[in-house]
Amino acid sequence: MGFLTNLINGISLGSVYAIIALGYTMVYGIAKMLNFAHGDVIMVGGYICFISMTNLGLPPVVGVLLAVVGCTCLGIVVERLAYKPLREAPSLAVLITAIGVSYFLQNAALLIWGANPKAFASVIPFPSVSLFGGQLVISSVTIATVLVAILVMVGLTLFTSKTKMGKAMRACSEDKGAAQLMGINVNSTISMVFAIGSGLAAIAGVLLCSAYPTLMPTTGSMPGIKAFTAAVLGGIGSIPGAALGGVLLGIIEIFAKAYLGTQFADAIVFAVLIVVLLIRPAGLLGKEIHEKV
DSSP: OHHHHHHHHHHHHHHHHHHHHHHHHHHHHHHOOOOTTHHHHHHHHHHHHHHHHHTSOOOHHHHHHHHHHHHHHHHHHHIIIIIGGGTTSOHHHHHHHHHHHHHHHHHHHHHHHOSSOEEOOOSOOSOOEEETTTTEEEOHHHHHHHHHHHHHHHHHHHHHHHSHHHHHHHHHHHOHHHHHHTTOOHHHHHHHHHHHHHHHHHHHHHHHHHHSOEEOTTTTHHHHHHHHHHHHHHOTTOHHHHHHHHHHHHHHHHHHHHHTOHHHHHHHHHHHHHHHHHHOTTOSSOOOOOOOO
16 A cells, blocks of 8 residues: 555645646746745745634634735735836846745744744644555545645636636736737736735645644745746646646655655656656646747
8 A cells, every 4th residue: 555655645745736836837927937935925824824723713714714815915015016116127137036035035934933843733624534444544634635736726727718817817928018908907917816826825835734734934945946846847837737747746756755765855856857858848738939030
């Protein structure tokens, strides 16, 4: 049962990466920028849920909702203050600003909540599921994580293809100038993208802390980097690609830890990314864009 256990754990971890990667891929696909502060929004969502449940004594569901609302508002504020003034700026300026916002959020968390690890209580109150006479145990957090990832991916796909705002996002992704000429408010559309991405980061942060119940100001840093890797692996800008990349990355990481050792797991993950990009530079499900010169 060891192989099956590792596979389930890999899918669970990959589902968290997939939810985070969806935020990355939406922002890049529409705003054409890499929001490296996205991983720190995960951490903020975890802290909001933690404070809601521990200090305020609120139910887990309310804590999750407050985390989503808080991170959604944070995403809008960050976009308006840090990124909107740089619409026409070079890509390097936007990248440096994103890194600056990331450090600001980490140090603000250090000042507010301190550097000591916090014990995070799971928000999933259901018992684990035992199969094959107890030889295989699937935790409720694992089941919830996979289900949430599926719902998020399906919901985002329907949102971008069926709703007016979703179609506006796709139009901005293709050509912002043409979209603006057709009456689409590009600034509002990009703000909505940041709001959705930050809300997803809050959900991912709560699920991540439930699965690995330790919360620190650096909680989202490494998962954020790996989720960005997953988005690139699957094809950044593609919603199915982000989901596929996240799940594959989670499975590769868990199997690498199980059979090669923890110290080699990250190296194997990034080595796989390099190999895939050498074969398919646009990612597994990404589309190659040919520019006419």
